[in-house]
Amino acid sequence: MDRNVIICRSILENPAVTQRDLSKELSVSLGTVNNLIKECIEKKYIEIGNANDLYELLPAGQALLNDNKVDGAVIIAAGFGSRFVPLTFETPKGLLEVFGERMIERQIRQLHEAGIRDITIVVGYLKEKFEYLIDKYQVKLLYNPEYSQKNTLTTIYHARELLRGRNMYVLSSDNWMRHNMYHAYEGGAWYSASYMEGETSEWCLDYNKKGRILNVSVGGQDKWVMYGPVFFSKLFSEQFLTVLENYYNLPGTEQFYWENVYMEMLSGEAAKRLPHIPEAKQDIDLFINRRPADEVYEFENLEELRRFDLKYQHHSDNEAMELVSTVFKVPESEITEIRCLKSGMTNKSFLFKIKDRHYICRIPGAGTELLINRQQEKAVYDALSGLDITEKVIYFNGETGYKIAEFYEGTHNANPSSREEMERCMAVIRRLHKSGLTVDHSFDIRERIDFYEKLCKAHGGIPFDDYSAVRKQMTELLDQLDKLNHKKVLSHIDTVVDNFLMMPDGNVRLIDWEYSGMCDPLIDISMSAIYSYYNEEEADDLIRIYLEREPSEEERFTVYAYIALGGFLWSLWAVYKAALGDEFGEYTIIMYRYAKNYYKKCFIIAK
Known part of the structure; x- marks a missing residue:
């Protein structure tokens, strides 16, 4: 420097x-x-x-x-911020307020005070929420299309032309600086650092007398650690971006932070990975910028933010937190141990603790009100209240779809490869089907196929070249099932193994009844088979487990027909969701193959 x-x-x-x-x-x-x-x-x-x-x-x-004049700044704001749920279900982390001021706005204001006006925000999750900043601060937005699958290596990759040949700050939207540490001029590339006493899991720095960083290691004791803003000089970017571009194309680096690339350049690993790239073999200069204690804040989770800004202990302005507070009649400060659960395909959920018990709050995903009738779902839960096979529901709002249920400690999801566990799951399904419980609505797979077909056509069309031919085949199966006229019973429909909770006491709980309604009971066997990606042999065994005997030809035809129709339905569902920006990888193709393959198997049985 x-x-x-x-x-x-x-x-x-x-x-x-x-x-x-x-x-x-x-x-x-x-x-x-x-x-x-x-x-x-x-x-x-x-x-x-x-x-x-x-x-x-x-x-x-x-x-x-x-x-050495600073040319501008790039602010990274693409990520979800899972450790700040439920707040980030509604608001990107960088737009959360600290002492009444949004974190990203504080940084923009500090940059302006230093005379830095050329500011680009790299957005992804809830990107529309940042649009107002264009008018308020004359910033620019850059969209990172890979934000949901990859890490900050990709963010810097997409912003690389903004950095090349320029002196630029690289900031995180969710940092908070007590004092303005930005300047119109900088003397070389640096990384802000804070001193951590005792054991830390942060990225620790070793450096020489001139402050040049020599090594980065994850975890250490009594160390200066990477913490807060970064400055990329022209010289640093000239070397670093060449290596980063090559890392972007390397398999296995999808979850890399951009700092991983820099770390491997220091360690020599980059030279091994990229022996043909001269820049990967050269020394690279990035200096430590040691900051005073309590100047830079990187809030790791909602609990840290609540300790820093007491507002979040009492009134977070978040709908889900306010709901939990109201339902349990406790202040928000007593809602603790909050963490994001794995997001489902249609919902978002978070775990929390009140007193000595854990609960789950489910928040319907955007647009699901068009796809799921929450009043019907509530009717199913009401009907099941005495059967004791589902989760214990504390609160359910049939208008909004918000649900709060008990969390069961020590459970695991059913293993589709375990015959013993699938036997226990099918026993629950048999009990449901034989319960005699009824609701006033049905699950009509013909109607659902028509519905999703219209949605897909209204949102960009259906991409399968042979769709018309396969659609005729599905209509043929629907007509044959109608002729069979099987008795309808209360069915779950969404019998994915993740919805079966294997309890420590040997019991099984079947959760998430969004699609449930009156239907041919054999549809539950078909859906369980396709959700588990079963082949024909495994599907046949599942039928035997459920029936506790060999199936008749008609029963096997029925299950196969629903496998085909279920695959067709969910492939349309996935196409529609992809048009809205959600992507489910190979799921779409797998479901469509079930439709085509099992139509052929039905045809063989019918002969």
């Missing part, structure tokens, strides 16, 4: 700056500062003026600063 730039910058900002001030700014001794002052005077960067012994910046010093 060019310390002369820092000396000249400090004098430009405050001609009355003292050597003690410079010592603190540079984290060096007063003797070193004295030598640096002499060096700057010799190079005619500065001189000591006649008035009150103030320093004066000379033309050569201004020229030095001009060569």
Whole structure:
């Protein structure tokens, strides 16, 4: 790092700056500062003026600063922020307020105070929430289309042309700086660092006397750690971006942070991975920028934010938190141990603790009100209340779909490869089907196929080239099932193994009844088979487990027909969801193959 730039910058900002001030700014001794002052005077960067012994910046010093002027900033704001649920279900982490000010707005304001106006925010999750900043602060937005599958290596990759050949701050939208640490000029690439006493899991730094970082390791004791803003100089970006671009195309780096690339450049691993790239073999200069305690904050989770800003203990302005507080008649401060659960395909859920018990709050995903009738779902739960096979529901709102249920400790989801566990699951399904319980609505797979077909056609169309032919085949199966006219019973429909909770006491709970209604009971066997990606042999065995005997030809035809129709239905569902921005990988293709393959098997049985 060019310390002369820092000396000249400090004098430009405050001609009355003292050597003690410079010592603190540079984290060096007063003797070193004295030598640096002499060096700057010799190079005619500065001189000591006649008035009150103030320093004066000379033309050569201004020229030095001009060569090191900051061109702008890139703010990373694409991620979800899972450790801040349920707040981030509604609001991106960087738009959360700290002491009444949104974190990203505080940083933009601080950048403006330093004269930095060229600011680009890289967005992804809830990208529309950031649009207002364009008008309010004249920032630009850059969309990262891979934000939900990959990490910050990809974010920097998509922003690389903004960094190339420029001096740029690289900031995280969810950082909070007590004091403004940005400047119009910087003396070289740096990474902000805070000192952590005791054991830490942060990224720890080793550096030489001049502050150049020599090594980065995850975890350590009594260390300076990577914490907060970063500055990419032109020189740093020239070398680093070449290596990062190549890492972007390397298999296995999808979940890399951009710092992983830098770490491997220091360790020599980058040179091994990219032996044909000269930049990967060269030393790279990034300096530690040691910051005072309590200046930079990276809130790791909602609990940390609640301790820092007491507002979040009492009134978070979050619908889900307010609901939990109301249902349990406790202040928000008593809602603890909050964490995001694995998001389902249609819902978001979070775990929380009240007193000594854990609960799950389910929040319907955006647009699900079009796909799922929550009043019907509530009717199913009401009907099941005495059967004791589902989760214990504490609260259910048939208008909004919000649900709060008990969380069962020590459970696991059913294993589709375990015949013993599938036997226990099918026993629950048999009990449901034989319960005699009824509701006033049905699950009509013909109607659902028509419904999703219309949605797909209204949102970009259906991508399968042979769709028309397969659609006729599905209509043929529907017509044949109608002729069989099987008795309808209360069925679950969504019998994926993840919805079976295997309890420590040997019981099984069947959860998530969103699609449930009156239907041919054999549909539950078909849905369980396709959700488990079963082949024909495994599907046949599941039929035998459920029936506790060999199936008749008609029963096997029925299960196969529903496998085909279920695959067809859920492939349409996935196409529609993809049009809305949700992507489920190979799921769409697998479901469509079930439709085609099992139509053929039905045709063989019918012969």
